[in-house]
Amino acid sequence: MVRLLPRRGQAFAETVESQLVRRAQAGDGDAFRALFNRHVSAVRRFLSDVLREKAAADEATQETFVRAHALLHKLADAGRFRFWLLGIARNVGFEELRRKKGDEPLDDDGEALEAVIPSPDPESLLLDRELEGLFTEALGTLSAPRRAVLSLRLDHGLPYDEIASMMNWSLQQVKNEIHRARLQLRAQLLPHLGGGR
Amino acid sequence: MSRCGRVEQLDALVTGEVSGARADELHRHASSCSVCRHELRWLQSERALFAQRAARDEVDDLWQQLKARTGHTPRKAAVARVLMGVAATVLLVLSAGTRLGSAQRFSYDLSAEAPMSVELMSVDPTFGACFSPGFGLACGPALPASFSLDR
Numbered sequence: 580m581v582r583l584l585p586r587r588g589q590a591f592a593e594t595v596e597s598q599l600v601r602r603a604q605a606g607d608g609d610a611f612r613a614l615f616n617r618h619v620s621a622v623r624r625f626l627s628d629v630l631r632e633k634a635a636a637d638e639a640t641q642e643t644f645v646r647a648h649a650l651l652h653k654l655a656d657a658g659r660f661r662f663w664l665l666g667i668a669r670n671v672g673f674e675e676l677r678r679k680k681g682d683e684p685l686d687d688d689g690e691a692l693e694a695v696i697p698s699p700d701p702e703s704l705l706l707d708r709e710l711e712g713l714f715t716e717a718l719g720t721l722s723a724p725r726r727a728v729l730s731l732r733l734d735h736g737l738p739y740d741e742i743a744s745m746m747n748w749s750l751q752q753v754k755n756e757i758h759r760a761r762l763q764l765r766a767q768l769l770p771h772l773g774g775g776r
Numbered sequence: 777m778s779r780c781g782r783v784e785q786l787d788a789l790v791t792g793e794v795s796g797a798r799a800d801e802l803h804r805h806a807s808s809c810s811v812c813r814h815e816l817r818w819l820q821s822e823r824a825l826f827a828q829r830a831a832r833d834e835v836d837d838l839w840q841q842l843k844a845r846t847g848h849t850p851r852k853a854a855v856a857r858v859l860m861g862v863a864a865t866v867l868l869v870l871s872a873g874t875r876l877g878s879a880q881r882f883s884y885d886l887s888a889e890a891p892m893s894v895e896l897m898s899v900d901p902t903f904g905a906c907f908s909p910g911f912g913l914a915c916g917p918a919l920p921a922s923f924s925l926d927r
Contacts, residue, residue, distance in 0.1 A: 612839070615839065615842075616839075619838050619839075620830070620833040621830075623833070623838065624829070624830060624833055637838065637841060640838060641838070641841055641842050644842060645842070710825075711825075711828060711829055711832070714825050714829065715829075730826075732791075733822055733823055733826045734826040734829075734830060736791055738793070754784070758783070761818070761822065764822065765818055765822075768821075768825075
């Protein structure tokens with residue numbers, strides 16, 4: 580008898596999550612709570628990146644999970660829950676931005692930033708709130724779509740093709756926007772990270 | 777921008793999408809290519825900043841806010857059991873052929889630790905009821921459509 584085992588811890592975690600999703604789809608409130616606990620931090624962080632406001636991000640996080648609960652029965656592939664949930668968060672976040680029509684930064688084509696930016700000094704990465712604040716501020720100078728895709732890639736680890744699907748962009752557009760976002764971010768962070776070439 | 781042309785590959789290396797021999801090859805290349813070494817440092821620094829931020833996340837209050845938003849009032853377990861008893865009695869009457877005058881919704885705590893909102897946990901009589909005819913209260917399969925409380 581051959582027993583199939585997950586090859587990696589991640590595969591096992593996905594199996595556990597799939598089970599939680601199926602139980603939640605069957606009406607198990609504890610399972611939905613467990614899914615909430617597993618993903619609420621990531622969802623709120625993503626919405627904080629998009630909306631740049633804690634209160635708005637909290638509200639949007641709640642809305643995301645309310646919608647997720649209402650629509651969970653439509654999720655055919657339980658293994659895609661995280662991607663599906665972030666997709667809802669993305670919609671909620673951008674709906675809120677459209678509603679507010681606030682002073683969002685505009686995109687530039689990033690060409691001016693193509694000049695070589697010196698390397699950071701990893702040893703000078705400060706594990707403190709000041710740098711974290713500067714980092715958050717630097718993220719805020721990006722346009723919402725760029726913040727979103729950068730966050731999805733660097734924070735939530737989504738592959739490029741999934742980001743493209745979520746944003747309804749071409750794969751090349753996703754890569755271009757992430758590249759430009761990185762250049763903008765680096766230009767602002769470099770003075771605080773030390774280093775040189 | 778890496779003029780060496782390996783930015784995407786280095787990005788995949790940092791995210792763990794490349795492993796084994798391919799990852800070793802990229803590391804060897806970066807050790808001898810200043811452009812790639814530069815890019816790798818930035819990629820690693822960016823991910824470290826996101827990871828630090830994630831580590832500080834605090835979301836303890838969001839579940840409570842979600843409940844408040846959906847109008848849930850926490851119930852004590854004893855009250856919930858009484859309500860479940862009432863629900864069981866009503867359904868017993870129904871199974872004996874008696875009909876109720878109006879639709880009713882029941883809500884109950886699954887756990888005193890994690891009460892859900894009325895909207896999220898209300899039992900639609902067409903599915904998911906915790907009643908098994910003849911066996912009293914037990915979570916079981918959905919009720920048949922004929923058990924609907926609607927007139």
